[in-house]
Amino acid sequence: MEGAPSRTPYRLIATQVSRHRVAAVIAFLVVLPWLTPSHALAANILIFGLYAVGFNLLFGYTGLLSFGHAAFLGSGSYATGVVMVHYGWPWWLAIPAGITLAALIGLCMGYLVIRSRGIYFAMVTLALGQCVYFAFYKAEAITGGENGLRGVNVETIDLLGWKLDFQDPITKYFVMLVFVAAALWFVSRLLASPFGAVLESVRENEKRAAACGYDVARTKLLAFVISAAICGLAGALRALHLSIVPIDSLHYLTSGQVVMMSLLGGMGTFFGPFVGAATILWVEDVATILTKSWQLVVGVIFIIFVLFFPRGIWGSFLHWLGRR
């Protein structure tokens, strides 16, 4: 928590932004579609930003590096898609379905992995993430296998007689933003809560947290499940946004991508995940037009930051503001 006395205008700004962090992020997201070259890019940043926020809850705040988080983004997407395509559920019921499946898979994965540490934790989550990938890949009848699940269509949204055109990119963006905003509010409350303090203490020193009387394994498990649920929501929104669920949403590259986004933006900061998601997706968007080797561009930027700005973009910025 940044509670330092604010002496300079810079500090004052930093304190105000961190005090009203949810409002600040939402304000950024509200103007985002008019800043990006395309509305699709803005929607992508919105979705992957939320995905990174969910991941960061575990990585930045609890200190657990998972390499299997695509399992939650993907299962959120698939559950939402499957109940809509095969069972005809309305979109607003399909979203909780996505969150629930992601949370359940998170509970199973978390239960298996929570007692391993460091590199073992990363390897086991990677392996379990691959298991989820293959399970969905093989269940072709339901998931469409390699081709992905098609036909997750929402034409219009009926809000008590007020019809919104979900095919309109801006309308779609703002409908998704409502869900993202709610999730951000929840995460912010969680981080400011007593449980948030326990998460930080586990990240700082497990041994001391246990000696203080906290059940470290249960704390981590709950953090894992909540993180999975938030990534599940991101996945559910992605299914609605794309109208299909591509199999690559479960791919380990998607797991790796969120690690990069968090590190680049600034792990353990509230806005960092969005900054990371925006940077990577934006660079990708621009660089794909200019060169075939856009991954090289992203990679070089990533390496520069990890080597010279280990706090990430947003983390370094906050640090700089704090020292003014």
Next chain:
Amino acid sequence: MNHPILVAENITKRFGAFVALKNVSVAFEAGRLTAIIGPNGAGKSTFFNVLTGAFAPTSGNVNYDGHDITGKKQHEFARMGIAKSFQITNLFPQLSVLENVRVAVQMRHSRFQLLTPRQSMKGLIDQAEGLLNLVGLSSYSSQTARDLAHGQQRCLEIAMALACDPKLLLLDEPTAGMSPEETLVMMDLIVRLADQRTVILVEHKMKLVMGICKRIIVLHHGEFLAEGTPDDVRANDEVKRVYLGQSI
């Protein structure tokens, strides 16, 4: 003699083939300050870790207040009223000094509360400030724990241990690495703490504990060597032999 609050029965601890503790049995009296001493490598920390549940003993058991607590999980100890500070300082380095203690205080009140702001729980902050005052760190509360001097970090760890209002406090070489001045402050604090609760103090410098403990237990090579008042221990031939060359 008061009733024993903590009883270790026939504790043996092996690390592979190496026997770190051999059949050690000790009873600790309630309300007393008891010291466990012995040269480096005597097995004091191993014994400390068995008593506080960090290690399961290879055989033997530990009783607390008449209940067998062998093999209980780490977090259950603080909840039963057994707190400790480690030989190597264990803090939450990036959190503020106040937050370190506040989290520790919070344990008894709130562990899985997700939506209440922690800043609104003023009672916990007041308690944490009271503990910082007790260990002499009030003026450092907004500093990052990592930035404290070594001696202050040790005091902070004791404040965190006190946060669960323990009946039994175990300290493993709390003065390790401290300057002579810091050591005096720490010893004074320990004596004050021992007024209100049972304290078990692990120390390798025999001189330090002689003046403040009524009862001393001596370990050597993983075995129980002697116990008694400081005068008994000082007069004990075995102890003299072990501490050869050092003034007792």
